[in-house]
Amino acid sequence: MNGASIVQKHQNLEPVHLGQKDIPLVELPIGTIKPQFKISNLKVSYGAKEVLHGVDLDVFANVVTALIGPSGCGKSTFLRSLNRMTEVVRGTQVEGEILLDNENVFRMDVVKLRRRVGMVFQRPNPFPKSIFDNVAYGLRINGHHDSLSEAVEHSLRRAALWDEVKGQLHKSAYALSGGQQQRLCIARALAVNPEVLLLDEPCSALDPITTAKIEELLFQLKSSCTIVIVTHNMQQAARASDFTAFLLDGQLVEYQSTRKLFTTPSDPRTEAYITGRFG
Amino acid sequence: MNLHSGWRKFLNAFMLGLTAIFAFATVSVLFLILGYLIYHGGKNVNWSFFTELPKPVGEQGGGMANAIVGTAKLLSVALLIGAPAGIFSGVYLSEFGGKAPNFFVRYMADLLNGVPSIVIGIFAYAIVVLPAGHFSTLAGGFALGVMMIPIILRSTEQFLKAVPRTLREGAMALGASKWRTILTVVVPAAASGIITGIMLALARIAGETAPLLFTAFSNRYSSPGFNEPIASLPVMIYTYAIGPYQDWHEQAWTAGLVLLGLVFVLNVATRLVFARKTAAAR
Ligand SMILES: Nc1ncnc2c1ncn2[C@@H]1O[C@H](COP(=O)(O)OP(=O)(O)OP(=O)(O)O)[C@@H](O)[C@H]1O
Numbered sequence: 001m002n003g004a005s006i007v008q009k010h011q012n013l014e015p016v017h018l019g020q021k022d023i024p025l026v027e028l029p030i031g032t033i034k035p036q037f038k039i040s041n042l043k044v045s046y047g048a049k050e051v052l053h054g055v056d057l058d059v060f061a062n063v064v065t066a067l068i069g070p071s072g073c074g075k076s077t078f079l080r081s082l083n084r085m086t087e088v089v090r091g092t093q094v095e096g097e098i099l100l101d102n103e104n105v106f107r108m109d110v111v112k113l114r115r116r117v118g119m120v121f122q123r124p125n126p127f128p129k130s131i132f133d134n135v136a137y138g139l140r141i142n143g144h145h146d147s148l149s150e151a152v153e154h155s156l157r158r159a160a161l162w163d164e165v166k167g168q169l170h171k172s173a174y175a176l177s178g179g180q181q182q183r184l185c186i187a188r189a190l191a192v193n194p195e196v197l198l199l200d201e202p203c204s205a206l207d208p209i210t211t212a213k214i215e216e217l218l219f220q221l222k223s224s225c226t227i228v229i230v231t232h233n234m235q236q237a238a239r240a241s242d243f244t245a246f247l248l249d250g251q252l253v254e255y256q257s258t259r260k261l262f263t264t265p266s267d268p269r270t271e272a273y274i275t276g277r278f279g
Numbered sequence: 280m281n282l283h284s285g286w287r288k289f290l291n292a293f294m295l296g297l298t299a300i301f302a303f304a305t306v307s308v309l310f311l312i313l314g315y316l317i318y319h320g321g322k323n324v325n326w327s328f329f330t331e332l333p334k335p336v337g338e339q340g341g342g343m344a345n346a347i348v349g350t351a352k353l354l355s356v357a358l359l360i361g362a363p364a365g366i367f368s369g370v371y372l373s374e375f376g377g378k379a380p381n382f383f384v385r386y387m388a389d390l391l392n393g394v395p396s397i398v399i400g401i402f403a404y405a406i407v408v409l410p411a412g413h414f415s416t417l418a419g420g421f422a423l424g425v426m427m428i429p430i431i432l433r434s435t436e437q438f439l440k441a442v443p444r445t446l447r448e449g450a451m452a453l454g455a456s457k458w459r460t461i462l463t464v465v466v467p468a469a470a471s472g473i474i475t476g477i478m479l480a481l482a483r484i485a486g487e488t489a490p491l492l493f494t495a496f497s498n499r500y501s502s503p504g505f506n507e508p509i510a511s512l513p514v515m516i517y518t519y520a521i522g523p524y525q526d527w528h529e530q531a532w533t534a535g536l537v538l539l540g541l542v543f544v545l546n547v548a549t550r551l552v553f554a555r556k557t558a559a560a561r
């Protein structure tokens with residue numbers, strides 16, 4: 001299901017409740033989109049320093065949700081909580097509840113969780129292996145050894161990289177350009193067919209053409225995947241996302257359909273941020 | 280003012296000259312050693328030196344085939360003991376250990392590195408030779424292997440630490456367990472560095488004599504298997520150099536040259552591995 005088209009098609013919009021009580025409601029048709037992640041009162045601290053102070057937010061299935069906010073407000077931290085990558089950093093405490101399809105992620109097997117919830121990092125981080133082995137990595141560690149080449153090709157096609165690398169799958173991934181490496185990382189995450197794809201500023205190191213390719217990719221992926229993307233680029237959030245959440249100092253300020261947030265934000269701080277008056 | 284700047288220029292030139300003199304003196308020591316070795320030992324480097332056993336006292340000619348094979352076997356045993364122990368401890372230090380255990384292990388490794396090699400020889404004598412009742416390749420390889428551990432441990436730790444955190448996170452985000460991540464991503468990424476450390480450790484122990492004197496001892500003949508005394512180049516050099524015969528002295532020089540060649544080959548091979556790796560990373 002395609003969230004953007006739903007938002008646009010339905011005329012008789014009814015309000016649906018998104019997250020915290022004091023956060024403005026969004027006009028959306030009830031029952032047409034379902035929440036995939038339900039996050040309530042999420043608090044994360046690194047050692048003694050609390051960086052997320054109780055965030056409530058529902059992430060909807062098969063739409064693109066953008067996370068915006070000034071540097072250091074906790075966007076990456078929020079994203080990393082969703083697949084429990086916060087646990088990788090020593091001394092991190094996470095409180096609150098995160099439900100994925102009504103199942104508590106903290107009680108799930110972390111390997112299964114991360115298979116369902118893939119992640120692409122801010123800077124491309126291909127493994128020092130061949131292009132093929134990079135994409136096949138997730139499949140191999142999950143015990144799949146049959147028809148790897150079809151799966152690799154399929155993922156590379158989905159990540160819009162196939163045509164550029166098809167003759168040279170055994171070359172080192174380090175021989176690719178930055179933009180190609182980032183798409184390789186997307187292909188690597190897609191290979192295990194995640195239900196959710198988390199992207200942490202995936203375009204920050206990329207040129208406009210590659211960025212456009214990746215945005216196009218997000219649009220196509222929506223049919224099979226839920227996408228959460230952190231971005232510092234307001235135009236990108238406005239272009240590529242269906243919903244936008246604005247975080248400030250570890251708190252959720254506003255969560256709206258992207259169109260509404262960028263045209264008629266209900267919080268003055270949101271307006272100040274998206275018009276570039278701070279942050 | 281003029282005087283002042285003149286003095287400063289002089290001082291500059293003087294210090295530059297002084298450091299250069301010392302640098303070149305250091306380098307020339309190496310060349311002196313090399314020249315001396317080639318001068319005395321070069322003329323005896325021939326086929327039979329590598330293929331024949333030592334001749335009985337009084338007879339001319341003969342070679343050190345047994346000692347060359349012996350050194351190779353001792354180094355192999357040392358490698359089989361030192362490399363796994365060093366690599367696994369390095370992985371522990373870099374990936375698992377907490378502050379206190381890491382400090383302890385690192386400190387102990389540094390101490391082990393500082394233990395005189397003859398003491399390690401006595402240690403190997405006490406725990407391998409005495410119980411077995413005889414000298415052996417295993418005992419000698421064990422002593423050398425123990426000496427390799429701290430070197431490999433520290434270099435492994437450093438190269439693993441240099442692997443970016445983002446690579447580990449990439450693997451974990453795909454659902455890899457910590458062990459899986461280390462085994463399939465971190466160690467391969469650091470592999471050339473780890474191998475470099477191992478080769479440097481090998482080069483470092485290849486010339487050790489003291490720990491072999493009471494472990495591998497020596498052998499006038501070839502030593503089959505791993506359970507008998509065995510000849511090695513360093514111990515041969517030692518024995519032949521202090522022997523009373525002129526042709527022994529010459530053979531000792533030749534053995535020194537061959538040993539140096541071996542260390543040199545190990546060093547160059549290390550650089551080559553490194554150069555290839557840096558080229559691939561670009
Ligand atoms: N491993 C860590 N240890 C301690 N503090 C951390 C750690 N990671 C992040 N922080 C702190 O947590 C806060 C939120 O960091 P986070 O990376 O989530 O911000 P962000 O919104 O993603 O910023 P940016 O836009 O710059 O990427 C920051 O103040 C940061 O200094």
Ligand SMILES: [Mg+2]
Nearest residue numbers: 075076077200
């Ligand atoms: Mg961030």
